[in-house]
Amino acid sequence: MDRRTIFNGRLLPxxxxxxxxLLTFFFFYWPAGQAVWSSLITQDAFxxxxxxxxxxxxxxxxxxxxxxxxxxRTVFFCLAVSVAAMGIALVLAVFADRSIAGRGIYRTLLIxxxxxxPAMSAVLFLFVLNPxxxxxxxxxxxxxxxxxxxxxxxxAMLMVISASAWKQVSYNFIFFLAGLQSIPRAVTEAAxxxxxxxxxxxxxxxxxxxxxxxxxLLVVNVVYAAFDTFGxxxxxxxxxxxxxxxxxxxxxxxxxVINQDxxxxxxxxxVLMFGVIAITAVQFRFMGRKTVS
Amino acid sequence: xxDRPDYLAHAxxxxxxxxxxxxxxxxxxxxTQDSDAxxxxxxxxxxxxxxxxxxxxxxLHGTMxxxxxxxxxxxxxxxxxxxxxxxxxxxxxxxxxxxxxRFPFRQVAFWLIFVxxxxxxxxxxxxxxxxxxxxxxxxxxxGLWVPLIASATATLLFRQVFTAIPDxxxxxxxxxxxxxxxxxxxxxxxxxxxxxxxxxxxxxVYGWNQYLWPLLVATNQGLDTIVIGIVKMIGEETQxxxxxxxxxxxxxxxxxxxxxxxxxxxxxxxLTEGEK
Numbered sequence: 001m002d003r004r005t006i007f008n009g010r011l012l013p014x015x016x017x018x019x020x021x022l023l024t025f026f027f028f029y030w031p032a033g034q035a036v037w038s039s040l041i042t043q044d045a046f047x048x049x050x051x052x053x054x055x056x057x058x059x060x061x062x063x064x065x066x067x068x069x070x071x072x073r074t075v076f077f078c079l080a081v082s083v084a085a086m087g088i089a090l091v092l093a094v095f096a097d098r099s100i101a102g103r104g105i106y107r108t109l110l111i112x113x114x115x116x117x118p119a120m121s122a123v124l125f126l127f128v129l130n131p132x133x134x135x136x137x138x139x140x141x142x143x144x145x146x147x148x149x150x151x152x153x154x155x156a157m158l159m160v161i162s163a164s165a166w167k168q169v170s171y172n173f174i175f176f177l178a179g180l181q182s183i184p185r186a187v188t189e190a191a192x193x194x195x196x197x198x199x200x201x202x203x204x205x206x207x208x209x210x211x212x213x214x215x216x217l218l219v220v221n222v223v224y225a226a227f228d229t230f231g232x233x234x235x236x237x238x239x240x241x242x243x244x245x246x247x248x249x250x251x252x253x254x255x256x257v258i259n260q261d262x263x264x265x266x267x268x269x270x271v272l273m274f275g276v277i278a279i280t281a282v283q284f285r286f287m288g289r290k291t292v293s
Numbered sequence: 294x295x296d297r298p299d300y301l302a303h304a305x306x307x308x309x310x311x312x313x314x315x316x317x318x319x320x321x322x323x324x325t326q327d328s329d330a331x332x333x334x335x336x337x338x339x340x341x342x343x344x345x346x347x348x349x350x351x352x353l354h355g356t357m358x359x360x361x362x363x364x365x366x367x368x369x370x371x372x373x374x375x376x377x378x379x380x381x382x383x384x385x386x387x388x389x390x391x392x393x394x395r396f397p398f399r400q401v402a403f404w405l406i407f408v409x410x411x412x413x414x415x416x417x418x419x420x421x422x423x424x425x426x427x428x429x430x431x432x433x434x435x436g437l438w439v440p441l442i443a444s445a446t447a448t449l450l451f452r453q454v455f456t457a458i459p460d461x462x463x464x465x466x467x468x469x470x471x472x473x474x475x476x477x478x479x480x481x482x483x484x485x486x487x488x489x490x491x492x493x494x495x496x497x498v499y500g501w502n503q504y505l506w507p508l509l510v511a512t513n514q515g516l517d518t519i520v521i522g523i524v525k526m527i528g529e530e531t532q533x534x535x536x537x538x539x540x541x542x543x544x545x546x547x548x549x550x551x552x553x554x555x556x557x558x559x560x561x562x563x564l565t566e567g568e569k
Contacts, residue, residue, distance in 0.1 A: 006395055006463075007473040013394035017402055020387035023443035026428075028409040031420035038420070092309045095302040108557060109310040115549035117502030119520050123542050124316040126527060127323060133535060135319060138334040170313070178565035227415040231504030235524045249415050249505075256419040257509060265419050272416040280410065 032273065038266035057267035066243065067251070067268075074226060074247040077161060081229070082221035084165035086214070089172030094202065096173075097180040107177070113170040119231030121167035126236065129159060149237065153244030156237045160245050163236060164229045171224075172217050179213035180206070219283045223276070248272060317546065324348070324539035331535040347540045356537035359526060362544055365519040369501055370548065372437050372518060376500030377493050379442040385485075388451035389477055393463070403452075410445040414506050422509055432513040441499075441506060447492055454488050455481060491563015494556045501549045519545040 039057050041050040061067050096106055116124075129137040131148040140147040149159040183206065191205045207214075230249045233239060239246035239254065246254070248268065256265030323336050325344040330336070351362045359365070390396075391403050414421065421440055422431075430436035458481065466476045482489075507518050517525070523545055526538045553560060 007393050007467075007476075009394060009473065010396050012473060013390035013396050013399075016386040016390035019383045020406060020443070020448065021402060023383065023439070024406055024409055024445075026424060027421055027440040027443040028412060028417070029405075031417045031424050032412075034420040034423060035417060088309070091305065095305045098299055098302045100299045100302050100306075106306045106310065108554060109314065110306070111557060111561065112550050112554050113313045115498050115501075115553040116546065117504065117520050117549075119504040119524050120502075120542065120545060123523055123527060124320060127320050127539065127542075128316050133331055133334075133336075133533075135336050142334075166312075174561055175565060178561070223413070227413045230415055231502075231520070231524070234504070234508075235527065252416075252418065253505070262419065269416055269419055273412060276412055276416060 035266045035269045035273070038262055039270045042263045053263075057263045058271075061264065061267050061271070070243070070246055070248055070251050073243075073245075077157070077164075077229075077245075077247055078222045078225040080161045081164045081168065081225040082218055084161065085168035085221055086172050086176075086217055088165070089169045090176050090210075092169070093173050093176035093180055094206075096177055110173050111170050113167065114174070116167050117231065118164070118167055118228050119235045121163045122232045122235035125159065125163040125166070151241055153241055156241060156245045160229070160233045160236055164225060164232050167232070168221060168224055172221065175213055175217055176210065179210045183209050215286060216283075219279060223279060226275070317543075320539045320542050324536055324543055326536055328533070328535045328537075344536075347536050348544070351537050351540045352544070355522075356534045356541070357526060359522050360514060360517055362519070362522070362541050364515075365517050365522040366544065366548070368434070368437075368516060369518040369520065369545075371434065372503070372507070373497045373500035373549075375438040376441050377496035379438065380444065380447050380496050381489060381492055383442060384447035384451050385477075385482075385489075388448050388455055389473075389481065391448075392452055392455040393473060393476075406445050406448055408445075409443070410449070414441060418505060418509055425510055430510070432511055432516065434516065436510045437503075437507055437516065437518075438500070441503065447496070450488065450492065451485065454485050458484060487559055488563055490556060490559040494552055494560040495564060497552050498549045 040052060040054060042053045042057065092110055096103060096110065100106075126134060128134050129147075129149070131137045131141055131150070137147055146152075147155060149155040187209070188201065188205060191201045196204065226247070227249055229247070230253070233245055233247060233250055234253075237245045239250040249272070252265050252268045252272065255261045255268065319336070319338065322338050322340040323331055324347055325341040326337065350356075353361055353363065355361045355365075387406065391399060425431055425436050425440065428436075430439070462480060463476070466480060471479065501518075502520065503518070504520050504524070507516070507521050511517070511521075519541070523538065523541050526541060527533065
């Protein structure tokens, strides 16, 4: 792995590394340390100082039904977004991989949504599905279907899942298409010769060969749904109605920034950090450390 | 098989294209229409091209008390460029040091960076905000981008690219008497330009699309990015100037979409090779 030929010098490499190390220290290690420290203390009743309380903030957190509900909601949301975004992308990629006329144009027209901001997908969905100004939302109400995601929690969840998944399809499409293109033609041709028909061939040959891509995308999509969708949800529902679309990141924001409960929100940040570390560890375990090599 | 057009594939792909294009078209068509008509639900899918002046109006004056849209676009552009260029520069430098030198604690330094690989800014917002306050960077342009250029992904990518540079090339450069900085500039940067281009697209879009961090660190309206601005605009549903909001939405989409479409080839190759 290491190079045989290198340059000499001690000072230069340290100088080259310094900017990255300083930024990493000040914006990763220092805040992470602060979060861990703040999660272990609490302000006393008179606001005079802080008291070390050990794991009390965490105990409070996990015995709080609202927090547990938020965990369950976030897991459901992440899985729903990942399955929807990956499923649609896979179907599109399979057809875009066929040798048809205009495939280059189709690809460009399916890749550009990568550029859409999560918050922007919320704005676009609002114009389609808002019960008052949205084209489709208005139509639904005019035709006897009571559609209002600002009042109905189930509809709100459906709305944030759709907007979040919609934005992520093109990312998955790019990777699925690359995955499909890397499958040797000889393999699919051989299966065709053996008489394997379309769906059967896909299920037994193509899909298993895509497994590494699928697993990689699952991890990326779950992380996307858990964190990057803050803008989408905040712009559409602000976590409401009630707490019906409040994922863990929205809760950190509400408790820390709006309610100024630093102890609890720091504990929540620490929980999220452990969540991300766990997901990364799982990825490395199953991907054979592909990222580092 | 090859003679007959693949109708099913065309049908599915057209459906997919429409699924993404239609909302944007709807917003573009809406931007040229009367706000009262939109409120009444009379939104038409045919744009009134005579009303394109709404774009000039929002660019120069904004709407409902926001900053002019050109100003928000400039903030977003500056932030996206600073994040993309800043991250690329510090990542190239640190990866170069790790790959082409031997020095004490080299592995430690690498792991210190590597461990931060997947810790998005969203999980550390509150403590990072406190650090920013200590530095006096709240409500400054610097505060918008500096914390976001710290990340391991780009360093890892360049480490991979640099490791693949053949030893013979380094050897030749040393025989020619080229020092490390000259080698970096004359050989390493040119051979990595496709990766740099790909990473630029990814990071530009990443920077342009930020929402939570600017929301937190810059409450001053003069620092509103276009994404922040538009979400503020849709906030008050009842008295909204919908035509102007839709025009702003279109303007917010154009720059990152252009970057992705124009640099599509590098971007797709770089994304699928690098990030895996």
